[in-house]
Amino acid sequence: MCRVFRKAVYWLGKDTLRVSAALFAENRRRLCEGLRAKQGLQPKSLVLLQGGEQKQRYCTDTDVVFRQESFFHWTFGVTEADCYGAVDVDTCKAFLFIPKLPESYATWMGEIYPKEHFKEKYALEEVHYTCDVSWTDTKNATNFRGVNTDSGSVTREASFEGISRRLLKTDMELEVLRYTNRISSEAHKEVMKHVSAGQKEYEMESLFRHYCYSQGGMRHTSYTCICGSGHNSSVLHYGHAGAPNDKTIQDGDMCLFDMGGEYYCYSSDITCSFPANGKFTPDQKAIYEAVLKSSRAVLAAIKPGVKWSDMHRLADRVHLEELIKVGILRGNLDDMMKVHLGSVFMPHGLGHLLGIDVHDVGGYPEGTERIDEPGLKSLRMGRVVQERMVLTVEPGIYFINHLLDKALASEQQSGFINNEVLARFRGSGGVRIEDDIAVTADGVELLTCVPRTVEEIEAFMADRNPEKSFSPTVSSEKF
């Protein structure tokens, strides 16, 4: 355990990323600056935060693997459960409050470290036991989230400047997000190298998770893996129910694998779509390239100052243009936009903020609301794009029967649809291309790195070998 935090660095050894505790000191500094700039803040204010609690599953002793609460993690980088933390807004001084563990803890959970251990491990100014604190002293505390919330696992969202600090990523945070993207990209490529007809979708999910954990130290995925093949690739949250992704992958299936690993609580969120047999049919290619075109159009258009909702509309417009070329749609593009035809094929939003949470907080500034239009109402981000935002760009085209039937029954929309051509695509599922990006001063940095064009995918998959899985690297520790 000590090795991990040697010199206030989180590191899981081998080629995993070293993350300095300075990352969180900078977060605290930004938090305090933001608060001090705020009018009406009393002097000697404290920000007080409650960390995640160790939960148990139902009434058994089976621990749910602990994952730190996100605001607490952003501010302190502390991995232990059942802590509190405070930051003095005037001085940026950080206080950590840890539970005083009973002696029996040492039998079950290992060595009990003194307070000094945590001070060094996390490079914090003061560490105290929670039992030594008189909590009534905290009347000047600015509650980032409720300490004594009685709402169970639902946290109160912070409503002040702290949020917008988390919205924009520092260089050190970007480094971690580059890492989670690199490992998750490699894991996706591993899956593409091994996929084949006859395998179960869950075998691919398992391989992805194994690569992320064994090669990248990512014990958790950022969200439940979606491993849809064939028709299932049109089920947007496939795999979330009580049973695993359990369909057998068939030879002509398109696969849509939406999976991302998480390191030291920082997320990634990547979708790859490709044919299970490594070779696109003309129809698969047509839909894939329509989505790729919208993805690339959006990536080229994003820069500080653009409205995210306009990026969503841009993706819709490219999809409709391309679906006209394929022959599924016919008529005037602007008229199609007016009746929101794009949302029939892409009912979800274009993308969302990404960070410590896979759907990171702060997508809507206080007082703003989602746009009440099909598609756009699912957009999780309503802000103008700013430098240092990290976002997913995830356009998709899906053939979802109940939405197609609704469109065909709609007076406004049915005239645009060539049902004969559409019939050919029904049941084929869908395509999503999802990249994570960081907004730069004049554009984007692409964090995800997987084969993306039809040519790249076919070339990459041409020499795949479903028999031979990767071998964990056996190497001695590097210091």
Next chain:
Amino acid sequence: MCRVFRKAVYWLGKDTLRVSAALFAENRRRLCEGLRAKQGLQPKSLVLLQGGEQKQRYCTDTDVVFRQESFFHWTFGVTEADCYGAVDVDTCKAFLFIPKLPESYATWMGEIYPKEHFKEKYALEEVHYTCDVSWTDTKNATNFRGVNTDSGSVTREASFEGISRRLLKTDMELEVLRYTNRISSEAHKEVMKHVSAGQKEYEMESLFRHYCYSQGGMRHTSYTCICGSGHNSSVLHYGHAGAPNDKTIQDGDMCLFDMGGEYYCYSSDITCSFPANGKFTPDQKAIYEAVLKSSRAVLAAIKPGVKWSDMHRLADRVHLEELIKVGILRGNLDDMMKVHLGSVFMPHGLGHLLGIDVHDVGGYPEGTERIDEPGLKSLRMGRVVQERMVLTVEPGIYFINHLLDKALASEQQSGFINNEVLARFRGSGGVRIEDDIAVTADGVELLTCVPRTVEEIEAFMADRNPEKSFSPTVSSEKF
């Protein structure tokens, strides 16, 4: 999805186990019989159960992978979230209440099935929508657990005959537990085949999980994996904290890997202890064989009618006998037993009930309490052993510094300890040997199947290959 439940059978394809819905019909029948035998039960009584709810992690949209609540699973085998169920005690008729899903569900989660689908899928008598039920009709309901509990995720434990029904496993349940044990045993062997110095403990955890999921359809482990090497093997719940099992395995380390997979909510719980380099030193062998001796003595002694606490004492006695032979202890065995010297080396209980929960319910009959003695107070099962109980047998000897220091400071205990010999073993960690067993009419059936003797382990590990990981089987579906 449909394939999984074809003919009311849960099956994840390939070589995974087919589990008939008849398993749960038999559970319901046993439940009703037990209740009808109970005095004072009103006629027309219903057992009403609430299924697990789909939870979200903190305030984000990140679903925690759904796992059904255990009582609900035992009674209905239903995998969907947010359901209720009822059983008519007089007739054993089963009612399932499912949420009426909004149309938008089909966009995100896939096809919305009619009530008839669930009736067939689970072979239940009646299926209704929760919104169609007037819940005030249920005044004769016997609440198995509270439907409207306001205690969050803590369920009220059932206090009547239902519990003892879950205590004893049917043939069909035993079949599932044999399967979870077989796959988890194979996964442990996979790890033993690939372990080597220079690897991280979490690489081994990852490999275990990958094997269980990709080969056995086990998406969940039954509990957080404990992958201790070297000194960490004496930390009983190692790996449960916010960071993974992250030590680098050293040549010369003993490994203690306590890991089990879960299929269709049925658990397994297996510990293997072995030297990382595949070859025991004389001291490692001495401790390992001491534990193996107690394990085998207990397995030979278990049969219906014996007291579980006596089995715990038997293990303690064998450990003390063997530690005298090793030279760590000296003096009279009975005197050692009187001062509970065994609990210095095995502070946990000998084993626990296993089933849908890894620590299955019902270990103490109503009105009984744990024995207030060191070691025995940690025993999770205080009953007399009965046929059809499934239990873990998991003796261990650990060198835990703070317990050894306490013993050396104790007037009662210190005289028995040869501190010079003990010093040689300090820091070496510990050994646990954990098997799952089913109690038969006159003994036990061993469900776990891994190399156990020193000779078996050394022979098995002699031809291991840390480079080459297993290949997922690529085969077409068998029907």
